[in-house]
Amino acid sequence: DGGITQSPKYLFRKEGQNVTLSCEQNLNHDAMYWYRQDPGQGLRLIYYSQIVNDFQKGDIAEGYSVSREKKESFPLTVTSAQKNPTAFYLCASSIAPTANSPLHFGNGTRLTVT
């Protein structure tokens, strides 16, 4: 079955450590997205990539970094510069980076930093 795989499901880190969240898709989608979800705030866009080897900052990119070296992979690194990293992180993809293409989501990674 095609889909988006995020791993791990739960992640615990100490403050000051960088951590990388994995996102892999086998849908052959061109575009990929990272959103952050906090209670009562909906989803906020961190980074997105419309094509391999290219990515753009979203609304809350500070303290995060990404890479898009392969079409199927879009890992997100949460750096120590992110002031409040504890959140639920969702990866999504769409067949094309166009306004009428719905996003398909993975099951998320819940990151807790103490």
Add this chain to the structure above:
Amino acid sequence: AQSVTQLGSHVSVSEGALVLLRCNYSSSVPPYLFWYVQYPNQGLQLLLKYTTGATLVKGINGFEAEFKKSETSFHLTKPSAHMSDAAEYFCAVSDRDGNTGKLIFGQGTTLQVKP
């Protein structure tokens, strides 16, 4: 720029009652609108979308939504709630200005279904 407002962060209905979740949008261009559902500790699943054409859109699990341009609304309805409908629901509008494919989400509405 586009934005979405969901009215009511929590909605509670009895099983078998009508479900109405409200969404209003702001957009300087004809909007593309989406409703997603999220079950606890899971990702989002697409319920339905409106891009062009018929303003009454039918989705999965018996849900439907009507695009009303004059009211800038895209409310989600279901005639009869089921216990399995309890979840969080998100309305979203597409970024048509940049045509990046990214979605702008509302803050979500948690639906509680009472037996």
